[in-house]
Amino acid sequence: MLALAALAGCTMTTPEPLPTAGGDGIDLDVGPRHPFVDAGPTGVTITEGDDWSLPEWVRPAANSGYFSEEADPSELVAVRSIDVSWRQLRPTAEKSLDRTSSGSAQGMSFEALDAQLAQPGDFWMRIFASGVDWAPEWVAEDCGVTSFGPDYDGQRHLPIWNACVWGHLMDTYRMLFVDLGLASDPRLRFVYVPGAFTWAEYDYEMIAAAVDAGELDEEAYLAWYDHAWSDLVALFGENADKLVFTGEDYPWGPFGASDDLLAKQAVDAGIGIRTGITELSNFHLSEAPAYGSHIQPNGHMVVDESLPVHSGRFVVATENECFTDCGYTTPDAYYAVRQANLKALQLRMNWMYVVPGPSYMAEYPEQWDWLRLSLGQTAASSADAWAAFRDAEDTFWTDPESGPFGDEASWPTRPWVRNLERWLVQLDEPGSVAHRSDADVHAHVFEEDNGIAHEGLTTDVASGDTGFVLEVDPRFAAAAADGTAVLKVTYLDAGSGAFAIDTAAGSSATVERTGSNAWRTATIALPDGALTASGADAVRLRITLADGADDLVVRFVRLVRGRMNGAALSRRRTARCL
Incomplete structure (x- = not known):
């Protein structure tokens, strides 16, 4: 099992230590695992197909890497997940956390919080909060709210924009991340927020359902949205850079132009961002203000790297595992993997969720090794610059x-x-x-x-x-x-x-x-x-x-x-x- 050594926030005046595994883990200060193809004595070398090779001196960027449900030493996936449900943590209205009970969400079973924390290695977190089967039963009763849905997995969700529901959720976040100290735990690399909706990914399906039911309007929704992310930033304090908004840029919301820039608003509040659909590498994320990507009159995309989200402090993540999984299929997995990974780098991602099998990491090792060494690099640190x-x-x-x-x-x-x-x-x-x-x-x-x-x-x-x-x-x-x-x-x-x-x-x-x-x-x-x-x-x-x-x-x-x-x-x- 990997045990990734912590990189706490600091200013280095000595050579920066790259992420390395502690204990009996593996060293992640690993350069290219495939030989570099150089030009040779004639000044030209020809190889078949694509060439992803890098010089031997290249090393991973700080604050970058692969994360997944489980660590995988063979693929240098060093950050595992800790998943809990809100109901698991707060089965009663008592002002304390239940750290010894198991939980479930999305058809998954979760060990008790203490049991998951006892495992070695760095981790990222999801708190499955909004589903009626994830949230404590007492919350809906105390707040007098009804649920909306079903979503595409047949689940109904509580209105987290409700002041009472949001207040109880923030109380739980405070107990978990402040009182228990997880926000400052150097093993915690990041946490997906806010914990809604399907798969704890903040799409607009349930918001639209609430609007359609006549239970939510634009004014009420935007009033909550205006403070939701600053609430989380204030709660996490100097560790706010571990927060990752899971909403898509330019979401398909029910409020017309009023919701076009809401993902950027979340990022501007001082948190990172993640998208889950770079597998559809041509679709939707060309004009992506939260990532600073904009289409120019000549059709090219430019990325504003001066945005704080690209400072290297925050998490800019994507998930590339649905190539012949998640209901997708393609006869040319290599093409799909290549294009999805190129799109991720065009958006200047520094973290990527993978599942080694469905992500085809063993099948295309040169491509994935190049990606590992490219994530999080800057123009001043990268070994290569490229154009597809x-x-x-x-x-x-x-x-x-x-x-x-x-x-x-x-x-x-x-x-x-x-x-x-x-x-x-x-x-x-x-x-x-x-x-x-x-x-x-x-x-x-x-x-x-x-x-x-x-x-x-x-x-x-x-x-x-x-x-x-x-x-x-x-x-x-x-x-x-x-x-x-x-x-x-x-x-x-x-x-x-x-x-x-x-x-x-x-x-x-x-x-x-x-x-x-x-x-x-x-x-x-x-x-x-x-x-x-x-x-x-x-x-x-x-x-x-x-x-x-x-x-x-x-x-x-x-x-x-x-x-x-x-x-x-x-x-x-x-x-x-x-």
Whole structure:
């Protein structure tokens, strides 16, 4: 059993300890578990398919990792769950916790609180509170409330927005997290709040049911919402960064535009956030204000990393386990896993819920190892920056009246979104306009809502577009130790003719195509100083076709730098540990 050593909040002036297991556990200060593919003596190395390899010096970011119901040493899943029901903790109105009784919710059985706490290792928590079978029977009687539902699992729920119900729930939170000291327990990494509704995930199904029943209106709901999260923040105090709001961004609520920004309001109150549906990687989370992700007029998404939620202090989480589970199925699990994980990183996630089997961790170890070492990294700490070239349909925004887009000019290609990008951006410029490709098309993966995705973009030699322009985030470039880097280009090996990488410091060796019609990745050494050369193109790269070459389809580009420079390494060592 893993026993993850605590990282209490502090300011480090000595080298920052990465998460490690204590006792007889395992060390999580683990670099890549697969060899790095370098450019080699010729300056170009070709491998089949995708390449997720990282240099041996890379280590996990602080305040990042995998969490699940159970720890799994083989997959470096180090944070287990502690689940309890409200009824289990407060079977009577007595002002004390029952720490020795078992409980249940969602068809699961829970050991007593003390028994769960006695197990070794770090943990995250859920308090199943809102269900009529989860809440203490005395609460509904004392508060004089009725339930709403059923939800999609056939359960009914209490109105947690009711002042009396909320007051009793906050009393229980205070007993558990303040009086018992769990909020300050360094083993507690985070807790899902507020404890409603289905699976303790805060969707709007029950709120809409209460509105439909005439028992809730916008004014009453928003009045409760305005203080709910600040109540929790005040209760947790300096440990408020362990709170994680489970609501979806831009929820499908009953109040029109009034509930569009409620997830952001929760985050702005000073807590983290989690989404549970990045498996539908094209749908809904393109415009996600709580995560700082916004669609631009050119269809690209940008993320505002200046938001407090991305400071490294908070939890920004998702759950990627429903690929051939949870009622989903797909004949191409690798594609679904890859895209869901890329979407998570585009949103700058630092924690991910996994279930090793359904998450296909053993089947795709290179991909999951890359993800483990990418979660929570910043432009100044990450070993790589990347761009997934694609055009994908976000059907959530098909309705021209939906979203913050005021007119057609604000997003002319609506609802098509261009690329998934992290510190490497593909730019359209004269002679280098990227075009949609039909080489790798995926339609309605899992369900209709997930739209159509054209993976890969192509040049158009006939129209004069003979390359792709890439802009490197200057923070990423500045953190390179000596400006050395390789560019990994995943391309369709179709047609003929070479391509190379042009930089302000010169050009790379050329990559020759063989016409195999297979997806391949070329690892290409960039000229020395490519990330530090002076001039207007200091942080620009261009994939350029040779004269007479056929069109080139590119699906993924990953810029991998040498070690971080001393200043960047010092910043990482003095980062706040969490």
